[in-house]
Amino acid sequence: MKTEGVGAGRWTAPEAAPARRPVRWSWLLYLVLALVSLPFLLPLLWLFVSAFKSTSAIFGSPFDLKVSALTMTNFAQVFADYPFARQYFNSLYIAALVVPLTAAMAATAGYAFARLQFPGRDLVFILSLLAMMVPSELTAVPQFVLFSRLGLTNSHLPVIVLQIFSATGAFAVFLMRQHFITLPRELEDAGRVDGLGTLGVFWFILLPLSRPALATAAIFAVLNSWNDYFNPLIYLSREGLLTLPLALQRFTDPLGGVYWNLTLAAGVLVALPVLLAFMLAQRQFIESLAASGTKG
Amino acid sequence: MTSGTRPPRPGLGRRVLNRRGREGWAGWLLVAPYVLGMLIFVIGPLVAVLGVSLTQWSLLDAPRWVGLGNYARLATDPAFGRSAAVTGVFTLGILAINISVALALASLLNVRLRGIGLFRTLIFSPVVMPVVAWALIWKFLLQPEGPVNSGLAGLGFGGANLLFDPATALWAVILIEVLKAVGLNTVIFLSALQGVPPELHEAARLDGASPWQAFWRITLPLISPTFFLVFIVTLIGALKLFTPVYVLTGGGPADATTTLILYMFKQGFQFFEFGYASAVATVLFVAVLGLTLAQWALRRRLVFYED
Numbered sequence: 321m322k323t324e325g326v327g328a329g330r331w332t333a334p335e336a337a338p339a340r341r342p343v344r345w346s347w348l349l350y351l352v353l354a355l356v357s358l359p360f361l362l363p364l365l366w367l368f369v370s371a372f373k374s375t376s377a378i379f380g381s382p383f384d385l386k387v388s389a390l391t392m393t394n395f396a397q398v399f400a401d402y403p404f405a406r407q408y409f410n411s412l413y414i415a416a417l418v419v420p421l422t423a424a425m426a427a428t429a430g431y432a433f434a435r436l437q438f439p440g441r442d443l444v445f446i447l448s449l450l451a452m453m454v455p456s457e458l459t460a461v462p463q464f465v466l467f468s469r470l471g472l473t474n475s476h477l478p479v480i481v482l483q484i485f486s487a488t489g490a491f492a493v494f495l496m497r498q499h500f501i502t503l504p505r506e507l508e509d510a511g512r513v514d515g516l517g518t519l520g521v522f523w524f525i526l527l528p529l530s531r532p533a534l535a536t537a538a539i540f541a542v543l544n545s546w547n548d549y550f551n552p553l554i555y556l557s558r559e560g561l562l563t564l565p566l567a568l569q570r571f572t573d574p575l576g577g578v579y580w581n582l583t584l585a586a587g588v589l590v591a592l593p594v595l596l597a598f599m600l601a602q603r604q605f606i607e608s609l610a611a612s613g614t615k616g
Numbered sequence: 617m618t619s620g621t622r623p624p625r626p627g628l629g630r631r632v633l634n635r636r637g638r639e640g641w642a643g644w645l646l647v648a649p650y651v652l653g654m655l656i657f658v659i660g661p662l663v664a665v666l667g668v669s670l671t672q673w674s675l676l677d678a679p680r681w682v683g684l685g686n687y688a689r690l691a692t693d694p695a696f697g698r699s700a701a702v703t704g705v706f707t708l709g710i711l712a713i714n715i716s717v718a719l720a721l722a723s724l725l726n727v728r729l730r731g732i733g734l735f736r737t738l739i740f741s742p743v744v745m746p747v748v749a750w751a752l753i754w755k756f757l758l759q760p761e762g763p764v765n766s767g768l769a770g771l772g773f774g775g776a777n778l779l780f781d782p783a784t785a786l787w788a789v790i791l792i793e794v795l796k797a798v799g800l801n802t803v804i805f806l807s808a809l810q811g812v813p814p815e816l817h818e819a820a821r822l823d824g825a826s827p828w829q830a831f832w833r834i835t836l837p838l839i840s841p842t843f844f845l846v847f848i849v850t851l852i853g854a855l856k857l858f859t860p861v862y863v864l865t866g867g868g869p870a871d872a873t874t875t876l877i878l879y880m881f882k883q884g885f886q887f888f889e890f891g892y893a894s895a896v897a898t899v900l901f902v903a904v905l906g907l908t909l910a911q912w913a914l915r916r917r918l919v920f921y922e923d
Contacts, residue, residue, distance in 0.1 A: 353732075363742070455877075460885075547747050553885075610806065
């Protein structure tokens with residue numbers, strides 16, 4: 321892992337920035353860093369250990385990280401006694417629809433806003449900035465009226481559609497527009513000379529150059545779709561239709577008491593794909609997030 | 617901002633003109649899915665919220681026009697006043713703690729040290745944790761007889777029950793949320809800090825400035841565009857924050873954590889008072905809009921741009 325930081329490499333010129341701290345103090349710095357990281361690390365660590373423990377072990381000694389007491393039965397039970405596989409599939413396929421659709425919408429609309437002239441363009445773009453500011457929760461009532469009139473409650477359609485046309489979707493369009501603006505005109509002209517039309521220039525020349533921006537938009541779409549709680553809470557009530565964030569709260573006895581061993585095992589299964597993806601792509605991921613914040 | 621109209625190039629007149637015509641079609645075609653979706657699912661509902669807020673409506677019967685009745689009711693509804701106050705504390709608490717902690721962490725992580733990347737990753741990792749999983753971990757840890765409260769009892773704070781005590785529940789939720797989300801602002805600040813030329817700090821040090829003075833006079837002005845962006849995004853994010861509060865406390869105990877967005881949800885989707893819920897949503901929307909506009913106005917005066 322490189323250590324010079326997530327952003328642009330201003331630190332790379334050693335003569336401009338000599339080692340700022342004497343080495344003998346670095347152990348103190350490590351100590352401070354370790355202490356500061358604990359509240360971020362411990363809950364995760366605890367989740368991953370407890371998921372493999374029996375209920376009595378979770379409650380008996382919550383911070384006991386002994387390996388000998390670990391078991392897989394929680395995971396087996398989650399799948400055997402609950403429609404968890406079905407719920408997992410629901411979340412997966414919803415994300416698998418939301419992400420490419422959001423990316424396609426953001427790429428085409430972003431390209432048109434950035435590179436094409438058409439009447440009403442700037443007005444529409446400003447309206448979409450407004451849409452980006454509106455917390456989508458605030459429009460829940462009319463949206464619910466709309467979907468219930470169409471008989472679409474207790475279906476995944478509202479969850480999918482509202483995720484695409486959310487503030488996240490508007491942000492993705494904004495991001496792609498900012499990106500397309502930075503690409504040089506000459507690329508486009510070269511494509512025109514070679515006989516490409518508007519769509520050809522977009523598809524063969526500009527889009528292949530947009531992978532990093534598109535990846536950023538996709539990352540946001542994945543996280544938001546995977547975490548969406550509000551819309552499923554409103555639209556979905558049947559057990560088999562639920563998505564993971566809601567399903568996590570269904571490991572309860574008839575009186576509402578929580579089966580913590582099952583909840584934590586399921587929590588691991590929900591967190592694992594995102595954490596793995598993050599670990600694999602963390603450098604690009606953090607860079608793209610940082611860039612989206614500093615270019616504002 | 618806009619790509620602008622290019623001056624027509626001699627000799628290409630007819631072709632450019634043709635292209636313009638086709639571009640108009642192509643442009644509209646390409647934005648159509650997005651624009652239609654926004655109109656139907658965002659802008660339309662936004663207008664409709666205003667309309668619904670003027671009615672009494674349970675969705676089972678026809679909406680009954682009540683004019684500004686819902687707003688008059690809001691003005692005298694102690695539960696609304698209370699949730700507005702909770703929202704104020706909640707939002708300001710998150711804003712103050714998140715931003716100051718993020719700045720401190722970013723400064724701490726902005727050192728040249730072997731393995732610093734590991735610490736950056738650790739502090740960022742809760743950001744990618746699913747919200748509900750994170751909230752459920754803390755719900756367990758903060759149970760009445762759970763590890764945190766027993767730990768506090770061991771330190772002499774017997775009977776502490778952080779998440780279920782009206783005096784502490786809101787702050788417990790705030791801290792859990794900050795711990796989850798602060799890594800994002802930290803990374804954004806870190807990247808801004810790394811854009812500050814080290815020469816400026818060198819020069820300041822030679823001129824005898826203390827690190828504290830250098831931070832206020834050099835670093836902060838230089839990162840002020842980022843600071844403002846983080847400020848407004850965190851502010852609006854906190855105003856609409858629903859999931860962690862709902863999962864951790866459901867608004868309790870004794871409504872101590874019922875924010876405006878939770879109050880809207882309860883009125884609408886639990887009590888089927890859709891008109892009243894829409895009035896709450898409208899108030900919240902006006903607040904978000906006002907804060908955003910104020911931010912744009914302030915930005916000109918407070919943000920320092922390098923050129």
